[in-house]
Amino acid sequence: MVDGTYPMIGNTNHVNENYPDLVNRRPGIKSVSPRISMEENSPLIEGGIQEGPFNGSIPTLTGRTSFNSEFTMYWVATASSLMFTSTVWYIVLSAEHEFFIWHPIFMSTTLFLLTQGPLLLQTAETREEKEKGLNVHRSIQSLAFLTGICGFYIIYTNKKDHNAEHFTSAHGMFGVLTLSLIFIQVLGGALVVNAPALFGGVARARGIYKYHRISGYTILLFAWLTALGGTQRDWVTDRFNHIWFWLLAFTLTWIGIGSRVKLNKMKVL
Numbered sequence: 001m002v003d004g005t006y007p008m009i010g011n012t013n014h015v016n017e018n019y020p021d022l023v024n025r026r027p028g029i030k031s032v033s034p035r036i037s038m039e040e041n042s043p044l045i046e047g048g049i050q051e052g053p054f055n056g057s058i059p060t061l062t063g064r065t066s067f068n069s070e071f072t073m074y075w076v077a078t079a080s081s082l083m084f085t086s087t088v089w090y091i092v093l094s095a096e097h098e099f100f101i102w103h104p105i106f107m108s109t110t111l112f113l114l115t116q117g118p119l120l121l122q123t124a125e126t127r128e129e130k131e132k133g134l135n136v137h138r139s140i141q142s143l144a145f146l147t148g149i150c151g152f153y154i155i156y157t158n159k160k161d162h163n164a165e166h167f168t169s170a171h172g173m174f175g176v177l178t179l180s181l182i183f184i185q186v187l188g189g190a191l192v193v194n195a196p197a198l199f200g201g202v203a204r205a206r207g208i209y210k211y212h213r214i215s216g217y218t219i220l221l222f223a224w225l226t227a228l229g230g231t232q233r234d235w236v237t238d239r240f241n242h243i244w245f246w247l248l249a250f251t252l253t254w255i256g257i258g259s260r261v262k263l264n265k266m267k268v269l
């Protein structure tokens with residue numbers, strides 16, 4: 001059962017009893033909600049899937065999908081995180097230019113990319129989807145790490161130039177911790193995928209994925225909390241003092257991400 005090639009079970013309206021996870025589906029199209037699975041198995045639908053403007057016809061970076069709740073939640077999370085990032089950009093680009101503004105620009109970009117990383121992999125089911133998802137995921141997370149390094153360099157240099165003390169605020173301290181964890185996470189992920197021998201082979205390395213997922217969500221939450229802290233620094237509140245707005249973007253993003261988490265992919269015991 002690889003490469004998204006699923007045996008057709010005929011015109012059944014239920015899951016095969018011998019193979020409960022096999023549903024009648026077209027290769028490359030996700031069965032992501034019970035409602036869609038029923039539609040895909042409907043005897044009334046030719047080829048097992050409803051033809052229409054939305055079902056099974058929406059191209060994404062990791063394959064085609066249907067207009068279902070997970071797809072909607074992807075956009076809730078994406079739009080909300082984009083709302084956060086673009087507002088940071090709007091505030092700093094409306095301010096007078098100074099070297100500092102590149103810190104929030106880079107960091108809010110890091111936050112958006114970090115949020116996309118898991119979103120693009122969460123619903124991958126078939127081998128093809130997982131492979132495509134992994135390629136996009138590692139590129140996006142590497143870029144997030146690079147923009148994070150740039151953002152850190154800017155604020156560190158800026159403070160040094162002004163003879164200001166480093167890591168004095170909760171935001172600054174939490175920020176270094178988060179960046180260090182991102183570094184470990186990126187390194188760990190790269191080793192598991194590219195050097196599985198270090199972990200005792202491919203099968204064992206794959207067993208580590210679930211820990212990478214758990215730490216990934218934790219670090220993403222740290223990054224969001226750090227960024228929320230950044231929005232409450234004087235430089236920002238002097239220009240835009242609407243904490244409700246940042247909290248709204250944060251909450252909607254996490255509703256989107258949280259609703260797409262697959263708990264069965266994270267069982268550690």
Ligand code: HEM
Nearest residue numbers: 104107155156166167169171172175176223227230231233
């Ligand atoms: C994941 C996102 C972020 C990380 C990891 C991060 C990290 C950091 C770090 C490590 C420092 C302290 C540097 C030092 O003391 O040498 C700092 C300072 C600062 N950051 Fe961020 N930052 C992030 C997002 C933001 C955002 C979105 C804003 C503004 C909207 C912001 C505004 C500031 C300000 C004003 C300072 C200087 C004051 C202070 O040290 O608290 N940051 N950041």
